[in-house]
Amino acid sequence: MMEVWLNGQPLTRKYLSKETLKGQPIITLGQEQDSHGGAFDINQSFVGMMTDVHMWGYVLSPCEIHNYMKEAWFTPGNVVNWRDLNFLCIGNVFIEDRQLSISA
Helix, strand or coil: CEEEECCCCCEEEECCCCCCCCCCCCCCCEEEEEEECCCEEEEEECCCCCCEEEEECCCCCCHHHHHCCCCCCCCCCHHHHHHHHCCCCCEEEEECCCCCCCCC
16 A cells, blocks of 8 residues: 655555566656656646655554654655655756754
8 A cells, every 4th residue: 555645644545456566666756747757748747845755665653654744753764765865857946955944
């Protein structure tokens, strides 16, 4: 099962087949793709800010999700780890260090 969370809320769940995935995986962020690894439509691209994307190959406990959302200690993703991510930017992309909120 795959589950996507956005801003601390579950967004979608999908059950995957039991077949083993073969070939080089491609994870595309910010763009809906019409075929594996391509066929992008500019009108289906994400416009906004994205940070701290992690993907785990196992189910996280509610406590782990809470710690992640509260910027407390958590185990980085073992499939996708934002800090160790190698990426390719195409088009107009601005990259900056994350701005941490400071409570008064």
